[in-house]
Amino acid sequence: MEYPAKFTHDKVAGGFVVTFPDIPEAVTQGETLAEAMAMASEALELSLTFYTEKGVDIPRPSSPKRGMRLVSVPALSAAKFELYALLRAQGVRKTDLARRLSCTPSQVDRLLDISHHSRLNQMEAAFAALGHS
Secondary structure: EEEEEEEEEOOOOOEEEEOOOOOOOEEHHHHHHHHHHHHHHHHHHHHHHHHHOOOOOOOOOOOOOOOOEEOOOOOOHHHHHHHHHHHHHHHOOOOHHHHHOOOOOOHHHHHEEEEEEOHHHHHHHHHHOOOOO
């Protein structure tokens, strides 16, 4: 899960300001390019959770334009966002997924919570229950 980001050098204050055309809520900065890239990943991850908390579709990444860099979220978070998007695309409620997995709805909530460290086999089972491997 990679999104194009624009890294703009701030000539007055120094450092870099990072914005995402697909995720306007994600704006951050860093003193160095490396710091800006790390901050961009965190800002992107946090901003994508706004969509899941609101219960709306997560915007898909567009193709990067010239001069942009691709920024990704951690792999486990990317899997959680993809699971959320798949639930929405199929019109499957969390309670329905819980039934398919023979677990409680709160366990499904944890599968979608980026602050919870879900195990890979749990994520795989959830994707399999939705017909994806």
